[in-house]
Amino acid sequence: MSASEHLVTVMADAVAAFRVLRRSSRSDRARWLTAAADALDADADELTAIAERETHLPEARLRGELLRTTNQLRFFSDVVTDGAYLEATIDHPDPSATPPIPDLRRMLVPIGPVAVFAASNFPFAFSVAGGDTASALAAGNPVIVKIHPGHPELSHRVADRMRTALIEAGAPSGILATVEGRADATALVLHPDTAAVGFTGSIPGGRALFDLATSRPTPIPFYGELGSLNPVVITSDALAERRAVLVEGLVGSFTLGAGQFCTKPGLVFVPRGSGFAVDVAAAAGAVAPQRMLMDRIHDGFRSGAAALSAQPGVVRVEDPHTPAREEDDGQTPLVFSADTAALRADDSVVREECFGPAVVVIEHDGEADLIDAITRLPGGLTATLHAADGEAAHLGTLVAALEDSAGRVLFGGWPTGVAVAWSQHHGGPYPATTSLFTSVGATAIRRFLRPLAFQTAPDAMLPVELRDAPAGIPRRIDGVLRLG
Amino acid sequence: MSASEHLVTVMADAVAAFRVLRRSSRSDRARWLTAAADALDADADELTAIAERETHLPEARLRGELLRTTNQLRFFSDVVTDGAYLEATIDHPDPSATPPIPDLRRMLVPIGPVAVFAASNFPFAFSVAGGDTASALAAGNPVIVKIHPGHPELSHRVADRMRTALIEAGAPSGILATVEGRADATALVLHPDTAAVGFTGSIPGGRALFDLATSRPTPIPFYGELGSLNPVVITSDALAERRAVLVEGLVGSFTLGAGQFCTKPGLVFVPRGSGFAVDVAAAAGAVAPQRMLMDRIHDGFRSGAAALSAQPGVVRVEDPHTPAREEDDGQTPLVFSADTAALRADDSVVREECFGPAVVVIEHDGEADLIDAITRLPGGLTATLHAADGEAAHLGTLVAALEDSAGRVLFGGWPTGVAVAWSQHHGGPYPATTSLFTSVGATAIRRFLRPLAFQTAPDAMLPVELRDAPAGIPRRIDGVLRLG
Numbered sequence: 001m002s003a004s005e006h007l008v009t010v011m012a013d014a015v016a017a018f019r020v021l022r023r024s025s026r027s028d029r030a031r032w033l034t035a036a037a038d039a040l041d042a043d044a045d046e047l048t049a050i051a052e053r054e055t056h057l058p059e060a061r062l063r064g065e066l067l068r069t070t071n072q073l074r075f076f077s078d079v080v081t082d083g084a085y086l087e088a089t090i091d092h093p094d095p096s097a098t099p100p101i102p103d104l105r106r107m108l109v110p111i112g113p114v115a116v117f118a119a120s121n122f123p124f125a126f127s128v129a130g131g132d133t134a135s136a137l138a139a140g141n142p143v144i145v146k147i148h149p150g151h152p153e154l155s156h157r158v159a160d161r162m163r164t165a166l167i168e169a170g171a172p173s174g175i176l177a178t179v180e181g182r183a184d185a186t187a188l189v190l191h192p193d194t195a196a197v198g199f200t201g202s203i204p205g206g207r208a209l210f211d212l213a214t215s216r217p218t219p220i221p222f223y224g225e226l227g228s229l230n231p232v233v234i235t236s237d238a239l240a241e242r243r244a245v246l247v248e249g250l251v252g253s254f255t256l257g258a259g260q261f262c263t264k265p266g267l268v269f270v271p272r273g274s275g276f277a278v279d280v281a282a283a284a285g286a287v288a289p290q291r292m293l294m295d296r297i298h299d300g301f302r303s304g305a306a307a308l309s310a311q312p313g314v315v316r317v318e319d320p321h322t323p324a325r326e327e328d329d330g331q332t333p334l335v336f337s338a339d340t341a342a343l344r345a346d347d348s349v350v351r352e353e354c355f356g357p358a359v360v361v362i363e364h365d366g367e368a369d370l371i372d373a374i375t376r377l378p379g380g381l382t383a384t385l386h387a388a389d390g391e392a393a394h395l396g397t398l399v400a401a402l403e404d405s406a407g408r409v410l411f412g413g414w415p416t417g418v419a420v421a422w423s424q425h426h427g428g429p430y431p432a433t434t435s436l437f438t439s440v441g442a443t444a445i446r447r448f449l450r451p452l453a454f455q456t457a458p459d460a461m462l463p464v465e466l467r468d469a470p471a472g473i474p475r476r477i478d479g480v481l482r483l484g
Numbered sequence: 485m486s487a488s489e490h491l492v493t494v495m496a497d498a499v500a501a502f503r504v505l506r507r508s509s510r511s512d513r514a515r516w517l518t519a520a521a522d523a524l525d526a527d528a529d530e531l532t533a534i535a536e537r538e539t540h541l542p543e544a545r546l547r548g549e550l551l552r553t554t555n556q557l558r559f560f561s562d563v564v565t566d567g568a569y570l571e572a573t574i575d576h577p578d579p580s581a582t583p584p585i586p587d588l589r590r591m592l593v594p595i596g597p598v599a600v601f602a603a604s605n606f607p608f609a610f611s612v613a614g615g616d617t618a619s620a621l622a623a624g625n626p627v628i629v630k631i632h633p634g635h636p637e638l639s640h641r642v643a644d645r646m647r648t649a650l651i652e653a654g655a656p657s658g659i660l661a662t663v664e665g666r667a668d669a670t671a672l673v674l675h676p677d678t679a680a681v682g683f684t685g686s687i688p689g690g691r692a693l694f695d696l697a698t699s700r701p702t703p704i705p706f707y708g709e710l711g712s713l714n715p716v717v718i719t720s721d722a723l724a725e726r727r728a729v730l731v732e733g734l735v736g737s738f739t740l741g742a743g744q745f746c747t748k749p750g751l752v753f754v755p756r757g758s759g760f761a762v763d764v765a766a767a768a769g770a771v772a773p774q775r776m777l778m779d780r781i782h783d784g785f786r787s788g789a790a791a792l793s794a795q796p797g798v799v800r801v802e803d804p805h806t807p808a809r810e811e812d813d814g815q816t817p818l819v820f821s822a823d824t825a826a827l828r829a830d831d832s833v834v835r836e837e838c839f840g841p842a843v844v845v846i847e848h849d850g851e852a853d854l855i856d857a858i859t860r861l862p863g864g865l866t867a868t869l870h871a872a873d874g875e876a877a878h879l880g881t882l883v884a885a886l887e888d889s890a891g892r893v894l895f896g897g898w899p900t901g902v903a904v905a906w907s908q909h910h911g912g913p914y915p916a917t918t919s920l921f922t923s924v925g926a927t928a929i930r931r932f933l934r935p936l937a938f939q940t941a942p943d944a945m946l947p948v949e950l951r952d953a954p955a956g957i958p959r960r961i962d963g964v965l966r967l968g
Contacts (some may be wrong), residue, residue: 022884067582087927091907098551102897107928109887111920214698219913220862309509341509357960379702392945393542399945400506403593408937411945417583423590423958425937430702436934443571443590443935450920452929453892453909461876461883461895474965476906481568481958483965 001188006103006179011193014113014142020172022110029138030077032169037070037077037230039165040129040158051123054151056291060255062124069124072131072420076138079442083473085139087451090477103456105466108449111139112195115188117209118148118155119200120293121260126439127151128158128178131420132223133196135444137166137175142193145178146185150294153420175445181299187326190223196448197222200262200439203353203431210434223447224434225427227353228381230415231267231374231405233398237388239274247276248441250359251283253414255333258290259357260297261414263382266353267343268361269370277337277361279315285322289330292356298331301356305334307349309361313342314350317361333357340364340373351378367398374401379429382408382415407432487671490663495677495940497658498597498626504656505596505624506546509948513622513741514561516653521554521561523649524613524642526633528848531641538635540775545741546608553608556615558903559937560622563926565638567584567957572949574961587940589950592933594624596679599672599695602632602639604777605744611635612642612662615904616682616707621650625679630669634778673697673706679802680932683708684746684923687837687915694918707931709911711837712865714899715751715858715889717882721872723758731760734843735767737898739817743841744781746764746776747866750837751827752845753854761801761821761845769806773814776840782815785840789818791833792844798834801845823961824848826858835862846911849883858885863913866892866899891916 003011040047044066051062079085086107094101114136126132142168149153152352155178163176181186189212197213197220199206206224210272213222234246254265270276292298308314319336325332338360341352350360353411364370383406387395392411402409405427418426424441427433437447454462465471472484524531537548544795563569571593574756578585579592596621603610610616612629620627631639639662647660663672673681673696681697681704683690690710697706718730736747736827754760776782791800801819809816822844826832834844848854852932871879876895886893891912902910908925911917921931949955956968 019884066583071582078963082965084960089907089926091903091905097903097905098548098555099903100630101899101905104903104905104908106907106925162965210703211699214703215695219694219698219918221920387633390942392942400503403936407935408939409941410939411941413586413940419575419581419582419583419588421575421588422584423573423588423937425590425935427935429934436705438935441590442573450913451891451909451911451922452887453907455892455894456897457893457895458876462671476568479562479906481566481967483967 003191004184005186006069006340007187010144010177010179011113011191011342013177014144015193016172017142018112020368021142021175024140025026025280026080026083028170029140029194030080032166032171033077033134033138035169036129036162036165039161040066041070042435043161047154050154050157051151054154055123055293057257065122065124067210068420069129072125073129073134075420076134076445079445082126083465085442085445086473088471088475090466090475092478105457105462106451107463107466109452111450112141113183113193114141114143114448115197116143116145116186117197117201118145120148120150120297121257123151123154126200128155129162131440131444136198136448139445139448141448142175142349144188144455146188147178147180149180152180159443165327175446186212186225190216192218194220196221197223198237198439198447201226206434221447222434223437223439224432225262225439226434228262228428229353229377230263230380230382230384230434231269231271231372232265232384232386233402234276234386235388235391236274237391238386239276241388243279246282246309247279249414250280251287251333254359254417255284255287255357256416258292258331259333260293260355261416263418265415266359267350267386268359269364269373270361272339272363274363276380280359280361281317281335282319282321284335285319287333289332290357291323291327291329292331297355299477301331301354301358302354304354305358308336308354308358311342311349313345314360331357336360338362340369343373344376351376367379368375371401373396380405380406381426381430381432382410383427384410384413384415386412405429485666487675488668491668491671491675492912493642494628494661495597495675496925497520497661498628499677501626501656502596505626505659507626510564511623513652514564516650517557517561517622519653520613520646520649521557523645524550524852525554527645531638534638534641535635538638539607539777541741544860549606549608552904553613556609557613557618559904560618560929563929564622565796567949569817569929570684570949570957572738572955572957572959574950574959576962578950588937589941590935590937590947591947591950593936595932595934597821598625598627598675598932599681600629601625601669601681601685602629604632604634604781605741607635607638610684612639613646615791615924615928620682620932623932625932626659628672630672631662631663631664636664646725670696674700676702677899678704680705681707682923682931685710685838687711690918705931707923707938709746709923710915710918712746712916713835713837713861714864714866714868714911715749715753715861716749716868716870717753717854717886718760718870719872720755720758721874721875723754723760725872727763730768731763733898734764734816735771737900738843739768739771739841739878740900742776742815744839745900746779747902749868749899751834751841752843753848753857754825754845756847756849757846759821764843764845765801765819766803768805768817768819771817772843773809773812773816775813776815781839785815785838785842788838788840789842792820792838792842795826795829797829797953798822798844820844824853827857828860835860855882855885858889861889863916865912865916866890866894867912868894868897868899870896879908889913
């Protein structure tokens with residue numbers, strides 16, 4: 001598919017902006033990001049109202065998500081100011097080394113125009129002003145967002161506010177733009193000036209774009225976050241210790257936001273005969289139907305649930321005490337029960353994400369059966385262990401299997417709720433992500449940087465962070481890390 | 485192609501070894517690497533003799549290369565001991581954040597069995613015991629090397645010595661193995677237990693394997709270093725200042741090791757009418773013919789040289805004073821001259837690497853013409869500027885173009901000779917590499933690690949580097965980087 005005239009213009013503007021951005025100072029970029037955050041916060045009422053109308057998510061959630069998003073912009077302002085992300089390294093000459101070391105200095109520099117594919121389920125935090133955009137801008141790259149059709153008015157409004165704030169703060173005019181539609185989405189990934197892609201969405205859609213990005217004459221990195229089952233393991237001792245709390249916590253987590261989170265716990269492993277699924281179904285019966293983001297997503301959920309119901313060995317668990325309800329446009333939470341044999345079956349849909357308020361409770365026959373089942377799961381963003389107090393220390397093999405399967409391992413708690421922090425890792429083995437990187441947290445910036453080494457460069461030709469004078473950032477000098 | 489029984493066994497052993505390695509301590513791995521280095525050094529005489537016979541490279545070069553290789557193993561021992569490469573990060577809970585921050589700790593962990601494709605041209609430094617192997621082992625991964633057919637005896641001998649030393653030092657027996665042949669090479673990349681691939685070789689071979697790695701049901705990272713033109717720009721002021729030194733330096737660099745370096749300067753840009761190519765040809769005439777690594781590589785060089793000669797606008801420059809010589813099995817250096825029009829031609833072979841002792845001197849018509857030509861080059865490992873004293877400061881646009889084109893920019897000097905250092909970056913835009921990483925220097929280790937976050941983990945369940953007690957390594961705690 002060929003690019004629209006709009007995309008051609010947008011990419012030319014991005015290339016022009018990059019010529020300015022690649023020489024921009026860290027302090028300028030930190031200021032721009034803060035200005036963008038302030039501008040979005042100032043329009044919180046209007047933006048939240050549009051988001052509510054377009055996504056059917058509740059106002060309180062949307063206000064919290066907007067604040068998370070603007071705090072994320074401010075967080076990347078801090079990351080840029082801190083400067084450790086540059087990995088600045090200086091080696092003075094050492095003629096005695098084999099081979100000799102010349103004056104050699106290395107740091108990370110921005111890669112160029114970044115394409116960002118917005119997600120449906122976080123209209124602020126994983127959309128136009130979300131983590132991919134924040135980290136790409138912080139690194140010094142222009143961003144072209146392919147907006148999600150689930151919230152087009154919000155996307156344009158956020159982009160306008162953000163672009164205006166960035167430009168008023170001094171950024172070049174081509175720093176941020178949007179495109180929409182399938183043809184431009186494809187053209188954006190294939191455009192020779194696109195340097196990298198950030199993506200949050202489905203496995204089939206993400207894989208198709210990953211394949212496009214890697215099959216280009218000049219392949220580019222494709223940072224996709226595609227899908228995750230987020231298994232939870234609950235031991236019999238944990239059930240004995242706090243069964244009611246676990247039921248309540250699980251129902252809260254898998255129904256939050258109508259289950260439309262990439263970290264929704266989709267599978268829960270319990271010992272056979274624990275009766276846990278029945279308790280979960282009873283508690284889930286008290287959750288009111290919720291309207292999903294889009295009809296297309298609701299249809300996808302219904303198909304996924306139907307496929308689960310149709311699979312031999314999988315049973316829908318319904319609470320006999322829950323009165324039948326008028327669903328209107330809403331979706332009530334669904335609880336399924338299965339055993340590990342159903343998970344092991346060829347083409348088992350139990351191993352596929354069902355995006356929405358559904359959970360499959362899987363009964364296992366002891367630790368060996370459980371660990372074998374865990375190793376058969378596709379890679380995930382998270383894996384959670386609920387053990388009794390002090391019990392985890394005796395579950396080393398299980399914990400190792402959970403660590404192998406995911407990017408974040410939780411000991412207690414629930415995987416929904418992804419903190420924006422220095423330590424966050426929101427990624428994991430394929431298909432959770434298509435790379436070894438995170439899309440949330442400080443190190444998300446590394447995706448949009450490339451190393452550049454300078455050999456025997458005159459001091460004035462070096463970026464300020466690599467000159468002889470102190471740069472006020474952590475640097476490794478002649479092998480020794482120094483703080484400033 | 486299906487895997488041989490040997491490969492099946494080797495991969496099973498690697499998977500078993502990884503279960504041990506993933507829990508190995510940094511101090512153990514540092515010791516293993518040093519033991520391997522010492523063992524190879526102890527056999528320097530024998531190994532050098534085999535290498536000389538198999539590669540036709542001179543003894544002094546091979547002895548230097550072996551020392552570089554063992555020092556590289558020791559360097560990665562230092563990198564592991566230093567521990568900063570783990571990116572250890574600890575966030576204590578902050579319930580006031582939006583969203584709240586739980587106890588969250590992140591570090592890099594090894595990814596699993598790594599496949600390494602050895603290169604022809606560095607029988608030690610980019611082969612069985614080379615940088616890919618050293619960095620993958622340092623990270624805590626088992627390595628399976630696909631040996632290069634150019635030096636099979638040496639490869640097996642080095643692997644035996646290294647494996648024995650590693651195991652005697654305490655490493656698990658499946659830590660290092662070799663495979664050979666096309667069928668197993670393909671099967672290795674496609675094997676479900678292979679977690680990543682390191683590759684040094686040609687563009688067509690590397691791209692084919694990259695395509696395999698990315699088209700797997702579960703794609704894996706393919707770190708390929710494929711090819712580079714390593715352009716050198718010499719200004720008229722630099723020529724005026726030190727013409728003879730530049731001629732001598734260039735000839736030394738492009739004929740070193742019969743030009744069989746990935747950093748060989750293949751293109752040299754000079755102002756039109758400078759007569760530089762004639763001087764280079766005269767100096768190159770004094771270089772004795774050198775035998776190339778393999779007949780296949782020599783044939784490839786002859787084809788590349790013939791294609792250059794056949795391209796309109798490209799002229800072979802021969803020195804009239806150089807007597808005709810008996811070449812036997814050797815190859816005399818070749819000098820070509822062209823202008824930027826020849827470089828711009830569709831399918832110009834001037835834009836392709838000619839692996840061996842050849843250089844193309846390109847005459848340009850001023851800065852705009854030069855910069856345009858640079859921007860048309862494929863991505864490279866290096867780009868070099870020879871300017872007169874103080875002149876570089878006035879060449880900002882040219883320097884920016886060079887920075888965009890390569891991973892290492894040299895101000896003076898020559899690109900051959902790749903120091904093993906903290907600051908090294910041996911990588912660059914495609915096709916120089918297929919990733920944003922280096923294959924030489926401290927950060928090469930990052931290729932074979934993945935982030936893992938622990939949420940609310942009991943202290944005893946954490947890797948020692950993430951526990952509350954001081955770990956003696958740099959860590960970021962609650963946003964503040966601390967040295968130890």
